[in-house]
Amino acid sequence: MFRTIKNDLPASIVVFFVALPLCLGIALASGAPLFSGLIAGIIGGIVVGSLSGSKIGVSGPAAGLAAIVLTAIGTLGGYQNFLVAVVLGGIIQLIFGVLKAGIIGYYFPSSVIKGMLTGIGIIIILKQIPHFFGYDAGPDGKDGFFQTSSENTFSSLLHITDNIILGSLIIGIVSLAILILWDKVLSKKAKIFQLIQGPLVAVIVGIIFFSLTQSHSTLSISQSHLVNVPVPEDASSFLAQFNFPNFGVITNPDVWVIAFTIALVASLETLLCVEATDKLDPHKNVTPTNRELLAQGTGNIISGLIGGLPITQVIVRSSANIQSGGVSKSSTIIHGILLLISVVLIPTLLNMIPLSVLAAILFVVGYKLAKPKLFKQMYDLGWKQSVPFTITVLGIVFIDLLWGIGLGLAVGVVVILLKSYQNSHFLHIEDKSNGKHKIKMTLAEEVTFFNKGAILKELDSLPRDTYLELNLIKTRYLDNDIIEILEDFAIKAKERNIDINLVSKRGVVENPPSFVQFFKERPKSSLGLN
Structure with a gap:
């Protein structure tokens, strides 16, 4: 652990700043208490990170489950009833791991995995553009094309020019400039710039900018355009944020249906992410998939028992970890510890971070996932690779993650059948x-x-x-x-x-x-x- 700390500590700080708004946004998109997203992020980092065999994968609440959670809470009549399904879903994942179902992850075509990474990169950029300009039309955790506000990914962009917050835009541009300068120039000049990461500097500059412009009539940034972490008044109010499952509904058939749905979707999303992160990993480590299912199942059981959302391995945080130089699971664990410390000790300071600064950080993450040259590379490989890749990207951008993967996989199967026919x-x-x-x-x-x-x-x-x-x-x-x-x-x-x-x-x-x-x-x- 200590041998790689010089790489893992800076990476964990980046992952922390990426994870924080996503945990809150996914909880909001799921219709769950905001604190439940933070619980899932903490458990995903510390518990799942410790048990997982993945060196660079990061786990936490997933946007792909937000719609399922939102519907399930209503179906089961309350969040505490829903937590029973989360616990049972974790137990089912443990069974999947014991039965060695993790091998399923190896049967997804490379073209679909690359399409998934690219599609998510595009989605990250598109979803963060409003936050960058100060027009926060929807929660950070919503990755579907259609929004709860009756808008979609592209229509919401059309309203940006009418809703620009000058302060958010200025600090967003400054943060993006810092990140590009740090990545392209300063990190190559001296080791100090590799130890202290650009995203941390951008966040500190953002907090200073907010503090200096609070009373300015034009440049001030309102609370709705800042990070919004729950701030408990004392220890008792902090503990009151935890919810516990109502096991009295365990005989309800709907609970078991939702539990199986959570286990299945969370397992598939995890296995896809494992395959994707292993491809991104510059050291080409191979994650033991059955162990990953056991780790995820354990994490979901604990998360459900103390009021957290369902957990999966997640590609945005994992890719941010890889791109920031994380090389061991220490980065994942430390990011979970940072989340825990921050919500206990410095929630007020976190609430001074402009969302446009975090949007700038995610722009860089999204660009590295969806570099333009990748499209040419896939085209050069021929239609058998480029068509499933393109369908996956379009499905993710214009519908959602699971639909995009499903469509890409279906096209990939057709390609295999044609190849087999020939x-x-x-x-x-x-x-x-x-x-x-x-x-x-x-x-x-x-x-x-x-x-x-x-x-x-x-x-x-x-x-x-x-x-x-x-x-x-x-x-x-x-x-x-x-x-x-x-x-x-x-x-x-x-x-x-x-x-x-x-x-x-x-x-x-x-x-x-x-x-x-x-x-x-x-x-x-x-x-x-x-």
Whole structure:
């Protein structure tokens, strides 16, 4: 831990400033108490960070669950009833981990993962533009295209020019200049500028600017454009912010349905984030996914027991951690400790941070996720990579995160099916021999029902008076659906004067009377099939 502290401490401070408004914004978007978002952030940092096998992933409340939480609280009749579902959801995640369901995360195409990162980067920038100008139309945690204010991501941008807060805009521009100068120039000049991160300097400058301009008629920034952390008056009022689950509703079927929904969505979002952060990690560490599910389940149980929102690993905070130089889980844990200390000791100071400063920090994070050159790289890889990538990006920007991933994955599956259709076999056509066309059909190593259409089409298109050599020497798996196609073709072949030579590792069989019987009598292993 101490060996990497020079990297992890500055990164944890950046992650803290990114996480703070997101925890509050997601709680607001979820219709939950603001303090519940902070609880989830603290538990995600300290508990999940300690148990997780990820070195750079950061966990906390997730925007992707906000709509589910909002609906669930109403369905179950109160926040304390909803907390029961959070606890049960955590237990279900533990079961997922024990059953080793984490392997699902490895089956998401790279193009979809890159599209997810890019889409989130674009969303971060678009959602922070209003805050940068001082027009705070919606909470920070809302990542969907449509907003609760009957506006959408783009329509809200049209109102910015009518609602500019000059003080917010000035300090936003100054903060962005500091961040760019720090990243491109100062960090390369001296080690002190690597230890003290630009975002921390931007936040300090923002607090000073707010303090100096409070009484200024033009440059002052109102409380609605600042961070808004609950400020308890004493210890008892602080403890009163905690909520506890009402286990009296545990027999309600709706509680179990919502618990399973939370477990499923939170697990999928976590696994996607794990895959994405591992790709961003410059050290290319591989996160054990089953351990991650166990860590997330434990975190959700504890979060639900003390009044917190559901937790997942989250890409915005994780990418901010990576981009700020975090190299071990210490960064994640320290960011959770900073959240805890801040809400206990300095909530008043935090409430002096302009939202436009945090927007400038998130601009940089978003740009690094969605660099323009990535679009060209994906285009150069061909349509099989660029189409799922583009669909994922558009789905995230114009609908929401889960829809974007779902659409991208669906297109990715179609691409796989097309590729499988094309690569099930290849033909070699020779000149006529003894009055017959000689055609050699060699099947691929793995031939499944996905290949039915291509093989059936090829067999049906064979001309009469053909000599067909069907080569299975390299085929390791042959689906029963394909065997049935060959069985039907053997009957048609006699009618069309087509001779069939079946070539396998056991030798050559001429015009087998029954393919079904052939494979039944000879174990697949004896034919070179597994």
